[in-house]
Amino acid sequence: MATPKIAILFVCLGNICRSPTAHGVFEQRVAEEGLASYIHIDSAGTGDWHLGEPPDPRTLLAGQQRGYDLSHLRARQVQTSDFDQFDYILAMDRKNLVNLQQLQPQHFTGHLGLFLPFGQDSIEEVPDPYAGGADGFEEVLDLIERAAEGLLAHLRDGPLKQFPPSH
Ligand code: 4NP
Secondary structure, rough: OOOEEEEEEEEEOOOOHHHHHHHHHHHHHHHOOOOOOOOOEEEEEOOOOOOOOOOHHHHHHHHOOOOOOOOOOOOOOOOOOOHHHOOOOOOOOHHHHHHHHOOOOOOOOOOEOOOHHOOOOOEEEEEEEOOOOOOHHHHHHHHHHHHHHHHHHHHHOOOOHHHOOOO
C-alpha cells in the first residue's frame, strides 16, 4: 500500500492568485526538503469564476521571478468532499475561512484555519491582490514564503514524525 500522505489544501477566492502561489511555493519547499512522498498539496477557490484556468499572468510572473513555476496549476472550486481528503484546509483570509466553515461537515477532524498564523507574521490574512498592482503580488509572495516555513516546521514537530527519517 502506498504511504499515506499528509494532505494540505490552500484556499482563496478565485484560485488564480493567492492559493496557487501558496500551492507552488509550498510544493517547491517540500520537494527541496525531500518530503514530497509524505505530503500531498493542492489548492482551490471558494468561487467558481476561473475554473480550469491557469494562475493569473501577474501571479505567474511574480512567482517566476522568485524561481517558482506555477504554470502547471489549474483553478478548481472547493468541494464538500475535500473535507474527507485533506488534513489541513488553510484559508488565505477570513472571508474564505467563513465560507469554508459553512461547508465543513460535522465529521471533519482535520485542521481548518488561516494559513498565515503558521508563520511569524502578525498579519493573519493574505490581502487579495486581484484588483491592485504588481506590489500586491510581491506582498502575497513575501507573506506566503514566511508562512510556508512555519507550516513546514509545524509538520516536522508533529504529523511528519510518523514517517521514517530523512527529515
Ligand atoms: P485569489 O484572487 O482569490 O487570490 O485567486 C482573486 C481572483 C479572482 C477574483 C477575486 C480574487 N475575481 O473576482 O474574479
